[in-house]
Amino acid sequence: AVKNTWPLLVGWTGVGVDAHHHSHGYGWHFFVTGSKFLFSRHAVHLYAANPDLQSGPLSFVAVAPLTLTLPPALAEVIGIAVMSALGILLLRQLDTARSGCTRGKFLVLALCLVPVWAEVAVRWAHPDDVLALLGATLALRFLRDERFLPSALVLALAVDCKPWAVVLLPMLLMAPKRSRWAYIAVCLSTVGIV
Numbered sequence: 001a002v003k004n005t006w007p008l009l010v011g012w013t014g015v016g017v018d019a020h021h022h023s024h025g026y027g028w029h030f031f032v033t034g035s036k037f038l039f040s041r042h043a044v045h046l047y048a049a050n051p052d053l054q055s056g057p058l059s060f061v062a063v064a065p066l067t068l069t070l071p072p073a074l075a076e077v078i079g080i081a082v083m084s085a086l087g088i089l090l091l092r093q094l095d096t097a098r099s100g101c102t103r104g105k106f107l108v109l110a111l112c113l114v115p116v117w118a119e120v121a122v123r124w125a126h127p128d129d130v131l132a133l134l135g136a137t138l139a140l141r142f143l144r145d146e147r148f149l150p151s152a153l154v155l156a157l158a159v160d161c162k163p164w165a166v167v168l169l170p171m172l173l174m175a176p177k178r179s180r181w182a183y184i185a186v187c188l189s190t191v192g193i194v
Contacts, residue, residue, distance in 0.1 A: 005103065009091060009110055016118030017084050025076045028125040032075070034060035035067040058160035058194060059128035076125065083121035083130045087114065090137050097141045132162035139171060148175040152183040156190035 034053050037046050038060045046060075047053060066075040091110050098106055120129050135158030142151035152172055158165040175183045 005107055005110075006088075008107075009114065010088060012111060012114050013084055013087060013118070016114050017080070017122050019115075020118060020122040024080060024122050025125040026123060028076050028079065030055065031060060031063045031079075031125075031127055032067045032072065035064040039064060039068060054163075055126075055128035056160045056162055058157060059131055059162065062131060062161070063127050079127060080122050080125055083125070083127060084118070086130055086134055087117040087121060090117070090134050093134075093137045093141050097137075097144050099144075128162040132158040132165040134158075135161065136165065136168050136171075139168065143171060143174050148172070148179065148183045149186065151175075152187040153190055156187045156194065159191045160194040 030053055033050060034046065034055060034057075037043065037050060038057060042049065046057065063075075063079060066079050069075075070078065091113065094110075095106055101109075120126055120133075135154045139151045139154045139158070142148070142154065155165070155168055155171065158168065169184065169187060172183050172187060173180060
């Protein structure tokens, strides 16, 4: 067993964040624009007025507490810090759900994943992708534990953060045959409602 895995991964995450401290937040402005527009009187015209936005509305809701209340630079720094920390949460979920994977193999996987996560969370600062990937990971964890309803709901929220997450919906085919279409219907209904 590899000892001290988590201090190592937290430190490695810090290295990934530091590697981008001079070039960060390239996509953050999309979320500032989206969240401000979503919480304005023109919210229903969000995508018509901003056709360059490629994120689901839930991602704008998620960043709104930062973008609507804090100075822009501070909001971005806190957003990047939170997204970086969510990478550790994602790894914890993967570690809990792993089966047939030794601690050493998991550590190698995690060490490879952290720099990619830093690209998404720090360099590009895309909370939509971060939330969709975290949702996919939680859905896998729920599926492993045969908790199909939470999995369907988390997948729906992932799609509402980033539309590409719709490709993850076939994961619900892992549900028992007698109820799988009900879970798929719950997922699709939630996507439509949110």
